[in-house]
Amino acid sequence: MHAISLERKHALHSVAATRTLEAAAAAGLPAHTLMRRAGAATARLALALAPHARHVWIACGRGNNGGDGLEAALCLHLAGRAVSVTWLGEPDAAPADARAAWQRASEAGVVFAPGPPTDLGPGDLCIDALLGIGLSASALPGGGPPRHAPSGALQELLQALRTSQAMVLAVDVPSGLDADTGQYADGFAPDSIPMAPRHTLSLLTLKPGLFTAQGRDACGSVWLDDLGCGALAPRATAQLGTEHPVNARPQAPHASHKGSFGDVAVVGGEGLAARGMGMTGAAWLAARAALHGGAGRVMVALLDEGATTAPPWPELMLRRVDALDWPQLTAVCGCGGGEAVRAVLPAALARAPRLVLDADGLNAVAGDGALARALRARADAGLASILTPHPLEAARLLQCTTAQVQANRLAAAQALAGRYACTVVLKGSGSVTASPGELPVINARGNARLATAGTGDVLAGLIGARLAQGLTPHQAASSAVQAHGAAADHWPAHQALTASALAAALQ
Numbered sequence: 473m474h475a476i477s478l479e480r481k482h483a484l485h486s487v488a489a490t491r492t493l494e495a496a497a498a499a500g501l502p503a504h505t506l507m508r509r510a511g512a513a514t515a516r517l518a519l520a521l522a523p524h525a526r527h528v529w530i531a532c533g534r535g536n537n538g539g540d541g542l543e544a545a546l547c548l549h550l551a552g553r554a555v556s557v558t559w560l561g562e563p564d565a566a567p568a569d570a571r572a573a574w575q576r577a578s579e580a581g582v583v584f585a586p587g588p589p590t591d592l593g594p595g596d597l598c599i600d601a602l603l604g605i606g607l608s609a610s611a612l613p614g615g616g617p618p619r620h621a622p623s624g625a626l627q628e629l630l631q632a633l634r635t636s637q638a639m640v641l642a643v644d645v646p647s648g649l650d651a652d653t654g655q656y657a658d659g660f661a662p663d664s665i666p667m668a669p670r671h672t673l674s675l676l677t678l679k680p681g682l683f684t685a686q687g688r689d690a691c692g693s694v695w696l697d698d699l700g701c702g703a704l705a706p707r708a709t710a711q712l713g714t715e716h717p718v719n720a721r722p723q724a725p726h727a728s729h730k731g732s733f734g735d736v737a738v739v740g741g742e743g744l745a746a747r748g749m750g751m752t753g754a755a756w757l758a759a760r761a762a763l764h765g766g767a768g769r770v771m772v773a774l775l776d777e778g779a780t781t782a783p784p785w786p787e788l789m790l791r792r793v794d795a796l797d798w799p800q801l802t803a804v805c806g807c808g809g810g811e812a813v814r815a816v817l818p819a820a821l822a823r824a825p826r827l828v829l830d831a832d833g834l835n836a837v838a839g840d841g842a843l844a845r846a847l848r849a850r851a852d853a854g855l856a857s858i859l860t861p862h863p864l865e866a867a868r869l870l871q872c873t874t875a876q877v878q879a880n881r882l883a884a885a886q887a888l889a890g891r892y893a894c895t896v897v898l899k900g901s902g903s904v905t906a907s908p909g910e911l912p913v914i915n916a917r918g919n920a921r922l923a924t925a926g927t928g929d930v931l932a933g934l935i936g937a938r939l940a941q942g943l944t945p946h947q948a949a950s951s952a953v954q955a956h957g958a959a960a961d962h963w964p965a966h967q968a969l970t971a972s973a974l975a976a977a978l979q
């Protein structure tokens with residue numbers, strides 16, 4: 473068992489892949505072995521997390537997730553801990569593994585109670601073994617009419633886990649969360665983020681939904697125990713994090729010059745005169761991030777007719793769009809681009825060998841079939857493209873709703889990558905980078921301090937810098953997303969995180 477470090481990459485497996493592994497592992501082991509291992513692992517982690525708990529309360533559901541909880545109760549009881557269990561199951565209706573666990577726990581004298589002890593305090597521990605990967609998919613948003621609604625008893629136990637002052641350890645997955653998508657099933661989403669610390673012990677595999685959408689808030693710290701079956705794991709569904717260098721310009725040769733690190737041109741920043749909304753700041757932010765991200769030369773082509781302002785940073789060079797030498801550039805197109813960016817896109821799509829398309833550049837493609845076809849054609853011409861939509865922009869590109877994108881972020885990013893034959897970064901908590909033929913990467917770095925205007929422009933600039941320095945689109949995008957998130961994670965608590973400061977902090 474180990475805590476999941478975000479400093480290195482990890483394989484992620486869908487529920488279906490985990491079920492395949494579970495079946496293969498169970499076939500080679502005596503009956504009930506996996507559940508006993510799961511219970512023992514849960515008990516070990518419980519003892520490590522709350523060594524001084526006066527009481528451990530375990531909420532167990534009717535299925536095998538509840539069976540893991542019963543096995544954990546037995547181990548903790550045998551270790552001399554004060555344990556009580558609330559079990560929603562019945563021996564006659566329980567699956568075989570869970571029934572055996574109930575029998576062993578009962579015979580050993582584990583205490584069963586209708587609800588949690590009334591005096592659970594901050595030093596105590598709750599274990600959430602209500603629902604695991606058997607959560608019915610029909611209850612998920614968009615999954616059709618729900619077969620289940622959470623019963624009153626289940627709701628009460630969930631509420632007790634969420635309002636308890638005691639730390640909560642979730643077995644396999646926080647109950648009600650879909651382990652594939654990170655979305656709660658209907659009726660399971662909490663009203664607010666719980667105050668007590670959360671831990672999640674994922675069993676057999678790490679699942680993608682633990683790290684994207686609602687997953688990060690639901691899980692807290694994530695641990696993995698492969699139950700001794702890691703060697704049987706099937707092909708990964710996705711990857712958590714990346715090991716590409718956080719600093720994309722490590723140990724450059726002495727005989728380098730500024731042309732060795734690529735030219736980035738940021739094209740965007742509609743002026744105030746066009747529609748009464750000045751967005752030139754977005755272009756400067758992307759340019760500054762490209763500079764700090766290690767690009768050799770950074771140019772800015774503002775979509776601001778008649779602007780004669782000097783660059784706010786002298787390292788940045790102003791260019792008119794018609795003076796851009798497209799074939800030599802990595803173009804970052806769309807940041808603050810407004811309506812004006814539409815006119816520039818045909819040239820950018822046709823001529824830029826490396827293109828990062830952000831914000832209004834994406835909206836223009838979503839609303840114009842000719843631009844969409846031009847984007848799609850770039851792959852056949854050997855031109856590299858990266859799209860960086862947030863969920864609303866992704867929904868426009870996929871002609872669906874934001875809720876549908878969020879319902880399965882991994883699938884949405886992969887669908888976009890397939891549709892446009894390019895790399896896609898679907899932003900938001902647990903950003904997903906998907907590219908045709910590559911394992912998608914979920915980034916679990918970053919936090920809500922990034923939810924401030926302009927951080928997306930900074931990301932686009934950083935991706936551009938990495939693409940200009942020769943990383944593949946998938947590497948450039950996934951490593952930049954990780955570096956952007958890591959910068960936010962390391963941000964001093966007492967210091968405001970603004971997009972400008974973030975751009976300057978990048979390396």
Ligand SMILES: NC(=O)C1=CN([C@@H]2O[C@H](COP(=O)(O)OP(=O)(O)OC[C@H]3O[C@@H](n4cnc5c(N)ncnc54)[C@H](OP(=O)(O)O)[C@@H]3O)[C@@H](O)[C@H]2O)[C@@H](O)CC1
Nearest residue numbers: 506507510534535536537603604605606607608611620644
């Ligand atoms: N087998 C093994 O080898 C191993 C399995 N392991 C463990 O088993 C877990 C998977 O167990 P599982 O398949 O029994 O599913 P589980 O998560 O307990 O849920 C099923 C229960 O929930 C109910 N239910 C479902 N949806 C619902 C909803 N929306 N609202 C309300 N109720 C809902 C459903 O009701 P039913 O459909 O029966 O009416 C049933 O009672 C896995 O996460 C891991 O912890 C480990 O020990 C490793 C080895």
Ligand SMILES: Nc1ncnc2c1ncn2[C@@H]1O[C@H](COP(=O)(O)OP(=O)(O)O)[C@@H](O)[C@H]1O
Nearest residue numbers: 899900901918919920922923925926927928929
């Ligand atoms: N809660 C969050 N957790 C992690 N990352 C976040 C969160 N909120 C925003 N971000 C990140 O911040 C950036 C915001 O980008 P975007 O929505 O395009 O903003 P803007 O257009 O203002 O620049 C994205 O990289 C996104 O993933």
Ligand SMILES: [K+]
Nearest residue numbers: 600603645647
């Ligand atoms: K659970």
